Amino acid sequence: MSADSPLRAADGRLRMTIRLAVGSVLIVLASVLVALSGVSLLGSLVGEVGRGGQVVTVGVGATLGILFVAREVDHRTWSDLGLAADRRWGVDLAAGLALGALLMTGVFVVLVGGGWARITQVGVPDLTDWLGTLGLFLVVGFYEELFARGWLLTNVAEGFRTLGDRLATAIAVFVSAAVFGALHGANPGATLASTLGITAAGVFLGVAYVRTTSLALPVGVHVTWNLFQGAVWGFPVSGIATPATFVATARSGPELVTGGSFGPEASLVGLGASVAGVFAVVAYARSLSIRLPDALAWATTPTLLDDWLDGRARSDGDDER
Incomplete structure (x- = not known):
């Protein structure tokens, strides 16, 4: 020392x-x-x-x-970045893949059901093009999470530990999310709304990392969030169109709802998906028995979300009685 x-x-x-x-x-x-x-x-x-x-x-x-x-x-070891190769990593990855697909399907249902998007074509895309898109989203989902959550968030949280564990964690989540949003500011069709929307998604992904101390859950979410948004439901992904998609859609209505040319991530509907995702990952993490690595051993202190979920559980128990 x-x-x-x-x-x-x-x-x-x-x-x-x-x-x-x-x-x-x-x-x-x-x-x-x-x-x-x-x-x-x-x-x-x-x-x-x-x-x-x-x-x-x-x-x-x-x-x-x-x-x-x-x-x-x-x-650091690679496991300090959330890359521990164990059985739980696979379980978290599967949960993340399912959650990302579910959230973006919810966005599709809301936009179509509300009349802000309509289906213009349904079909099977060229397999080679679609697999290429899948490979692209796998790479993007992994390296962006490794940078923003595994490396940046971990370093920022450690640097602010003198302020207390909970505050250090919160600062790290928001700093990494803000950087994540800013890095998407050069994408086609980017606006202030899109930057805020991507930042909100970054908070969601940061919570997924902090609450599981693993990159598996946020990587899984990131991959299928992009994949279903673009290559399944036909929306732009952060301002970039995906030509190989199962469903082609046309959007109409205020950009605050549709996200305009940037896609749903710049909309209130996308923001709602990020908020729902935060509650989902907190509930998921609470169901696990997690042994924390030293680098983030202080990062799962109780939060207001825990208090809310505890209250819901007590309320449900009272109702059953």
């Missing part, structure tokens, strides 16, 4: 702000280098590389960069 210094904390590691600054630079460099080399290689093999291929190469580079930074700069 070493003494505190302007650059290093008592445990000898770089301070949180320095780790984030150095780590961000290294992650960006890895993303750019792998993307450039990957696109060049793919281009020589298959010709022109589309947007999806470019995103995949960036995702691979970002993933490699994050894993390197976690070990060499943060001095």
Whole structure:
């Protein structure tokens, strides 16, 4: 154990702000280098590389960069980032996949049922195109969660622990969500509403990570949230159209409800899905017996949501009696 210094904390590691600054630079460099080399290689093999291929190469580079930074700069194991390979990881992943699909199906039902969207075509898309879209969303769901929740949220929470566990957790969830929203601000059709909507989704995903201390649940949610939004129900995904979809839809009505060209994530309906998701993951996490890793062992302190759920449980029990 070493003494505190302007650059290093008592445990000898770089301070949180320095780790984030150095780590961000290294992650960006890895993303750019792998993307450039990957696109060049793919281009020589298959010709022109589309947007999806470019995103995949960036995702691979970002993933490699994050894993390197976690070990060499943060001095963490990969399990500290929520990547523990055990049976519960698979269970959480399956739960996340189901929840993401359910929430986005709910958005579809609300928009169609309310007359704000109509089905224009139903059919089976080209299998190759659809599988390519699935692969894209798998990569995006994994690397964005690894960055925003596994790496960024964990570091921010640790840096603010002197303020108390609950406040540190809350700050980390909201900071990571705000960065997540800002990073989508350059997407096609982005507006203030879309940035706020993506930030709200980031809070939802942050709660999923904090309450399970695993990336499995948020990764699962992220993958099927995008997949069902675009490749099943035919909505734009964060401003990007998905050509291979089972259902084609046309939207009409105020953008506050439909999300406009950005898609449902920029709408009140999408916000409602994120809020519902928070309650769902808190209820799910409460049903589990979780052994917490040291990096987040303080992160599941009771919240107002726990109090609300406890009250509901007591009320239901009284009704049964």
